[in-house]
Amino acid sequence: MAKRDDPNVIDGFASVQALKRASARKQGGVKAKIHESADEDAGAAKVASAKAAAAADASAALSPARASANVVVPQKRLVICYSCGYSHTVSGRMQNSYCPKCKTKLITEDVTVGGKHTEDILTIGNVTVTADAEFSDGLTITGQRVVLDGDVTPVVSITASEALEMRSNAKFRGESIHNITGRVIVPAENNVKLDSPFTCTELEISGALHAEVSVESSAHIMPGGLLEGSFRGPSLIVHDGGGLIGSVQVGVQVGV
Numbered sequence: 001m002a003k004r005d006d007p008n009v010i011d012g013f014a015s016v017q018a019l020k021r022a023s024a025r026k027q028g029g030v031k032a033k034i035h036e037s038a039d040e041d042a043g044a045a046k047v048a049s050a051k052a053a054a055a056a057d058a059s060a061a062l063s064p065a066r067a068s069a070n071v072v073v074p075q076k077r078l079v080i081c082y083s084c085g086y087s088h089t090v091s092g093r094m095q096n097s098y099c100p101k102c103k104t105k106l107i108t109e110d111v112t113v114g115g116k117h118t119e120d121i122l123t124i125g126n127v128t129v130t131a132d133a134e135f136s137d138g139l140t141i142t143g144q145r146v147v148l149d150g151d152v153t154p155v156v157s158i159t160a161s162e163a164l165e166m167r168s169n170a171k172f173r174g175e176s177i178h179n180i181t182g183r184v185i186v187p188a189e190n191n192v193k194l195d196s197p198f199t200c201t202e203l204e205i206s207g208a209l210h211a212e213v214s215v216e217s218s219a220h221i222m223p224g225g226l227l228e229g230s231f232r233g234p235s236l237i238v239h240d241g242g243g244l245i246g247s248v249q250v251g252v253q254v255g256v
Helices: 012-062 064-068
Strands: 076-080 087-091 111-113 127-129 140-148 157-166 183-186 191-193 198-205 208-221 226-233 236-238 243-250
Touching (some): 076 157, 236 243
Parallel strands (some): 140 157, 183 198, 191 208, 198 208
16 A cells, blocks of 8 residues: 555545546636636626717718708798888798888787777788778888778778788778788689789789789789789799689789
C-alpha cells in the first residue's frame, strides 16, 4: 500500500476533492462567461440605440422641409374701408382693425339680418340677409361676403369686397350692386329670379339664374347650373352638364 505522503501517489480522498474543485472552477467559468455575454449584449444594445438616435437627429437636421410642413401660413384677406373706400390686405384673424388711411375703427363681426332693419349695415365681416328681413328705404349694405336670401329692393347700395352670393329668395335692384371684386355666385340648389338686369365682373352659376346679365370678365355655368335670360360679355364657359336658354352676345366688352 502506498504511503499517504508520497507525492507521486493520489489517494481516493484527494482525488474526490480535486474533482470537486475542478467542477467548481468549471461552473464558475460558465457563469462568468454567461455574465460577460449579457454585458456584451446590453452594451451592443446601448450602442445601437445611440446610433439610431444620432441618425434620427442627422435626418431631422438635413430635412428642414419636414419641419416646415407643419407651419400654418396666416390667411390673407382684402379689407375695404367702408368709411373712405381705401383697400388693404390683412393677414390672420382680425379682432380690432383700423383703416390705415382714415383711422376709422372698422367693425369685424359677421352680421345676420332678419326682421325689420332701419340702419346701415357696415362691417368688414360677412353679411347674411335672411328671407324674413325687411329694410327701410335708402339703406346700404357693406361686407366682405354678402349672402342675399331675402328682399333688399329698398336698399340703395350693396357692396361686397369678396363675393356676392344670391340664393332663391334674393330680390334686389340691379343698379344697387357695387360688388367691388365683382364676383357673383349662385350656389347649387338655388333658383334665383330677378326682375332687373345687373352687371358684375365675374359670374359663377351652379344653381339656376333667370336674369339679364352683363359680365365684364367671364362667366361660368357649372355642371347642373342654368342661365335663362340674356348674357352679354367677353367670355362665357358652359361646363358639361350646364344649360343656357336665351340670347347671348359673346366678345362684347362691358364696363362695370
